[in-house]
Amino acid sequence: MNDTKDRLVTATAELFRQRGYNATAVKQIVEMAGAPFASLYHFFPGGKEELGAETIRQSGAIYGQLIDVFFHGGDVAAETEAFFCAAADTVRDSGYADACPIATVALEVASTNEVLRVATADVFDDWLDTITGRYVAAGIDPAAARTLSVSVLALLEGAFLLARARRDEAHVVTAGATAALAVRDAVDRTTTKRPAPKAKAARARPSSRAQPS
Amino acid sequence: MNDTKDRLVTATAELFRQRGYNATAVKQIVEMAGAPFASLYHFFPGGKEELGAETIRQSGAIYGQLIDVFFHGGDVAAETEAFFCAAADTVRDSGYADACPIATVALEVASTNEVLRVATADVFDDWLDTITGRYVAAGIDPAAARTLSVSVLALLEGAFLLARARRDEAHVVTAGATAALAVRDAVDRTTTKRPAPKAKAARARPSSRAQPS
């Protein structure tokens, strides 16, 4: 019977989405889950940190599956835009509470907790791999698909941030239009075999490190 | 002598960047600032919340001035890209600790503290206004410049998140290239008087709400 364990993770995921890691008390978690207090430490001997890592990976996997719902091998730019539009509706309907399940935690722990930071990094890795696979399947050059995925995910996460802070889900739709533009550009460059234009930054030269992740 | 007050805000800003709001203890703040404990409550009778709001607005204003450093009326797409490249260097040089001064706090408080949420929203408003002004000055249609600003800021914030979590500042450079692409597209559409293409989402129809912010 790991029903209790699942309920703990589900409750933690909801609290993480809305309040982040540090503001979520274990007491709140067990109350929301309707679980006995000691059960948390039975299933997660590592305490809050272990439960947090498990929740990050689990809800990351669940959200990753949402990508598959929107891509069916049609117009990949339009499908990308549809994903953003659906996300915008979700953000609004939840009262600007539910957007990305791990973004808040990721920023909180990036410089303070290596275990949880790696968990969030792994989830982003998975998402980027999944999105890249979809763009490659649409005929985009693999390296270009990878950088495109980074930009699309950045647009989504950044738009979530702006939408929640400013209480305006239209930002997510706006970001979706830009994402679609970038996808179309990548598709065009692939079909016409044109290389990506080299950066010509105005003042500071571009970073010397490799651009693709 | 408001030297102590300034030091409190400066210390708080640094802690907010690296750990966020909830993980920052007032004890840490006064220690880092070298300030007496009671002084915090003398200058900020509202306590941690008031100090937090002041810090958000102040560091938001400082970072907003950085925008002016990179835009001089030249190639606005290249200037946008240069901004991202410089930001990437900063993220790397700080050990992936210092990126946006308010993003972490913004996500933490978006659903839990209205006072601080409004403070972060005001900062984002200012930034969007500033960026929009630069694009309008470059000849882009005002409405298009506004949505463009939203996408550019979303790209920056999202790239910061990915870069910090995955320890890869190249994501910020990648997002900068996409931002430059979006700027060039907006410039082209303005000079040739072509309207923006209407969204043709594949599965879910676009949100019914207005797209520009």
Add this chain to the structure above:
DNA sequence: CGGCCTCTAGAGCGATCACTCTAGTCAGGA
């Protein structure tokens, strides 16, 4: 039935949280 193992039960632990309190120090103006 008896022994075992998983899971439940909740009081209570020390530490730390944001914050308050009284008692000052010190400079500038009357």
Add this chain to the structure above:
DNA sequence: TCCTGACTAGAGTGATCGCTCTAGAGGCCG
């Protein structure tokens, strides 16, 4: 010189934090 208000000083407040503890309930297998 004295007064007043701005600021410093730090011990101490109750509340809450994550977590541990002992104890026992309940099902499974011999």
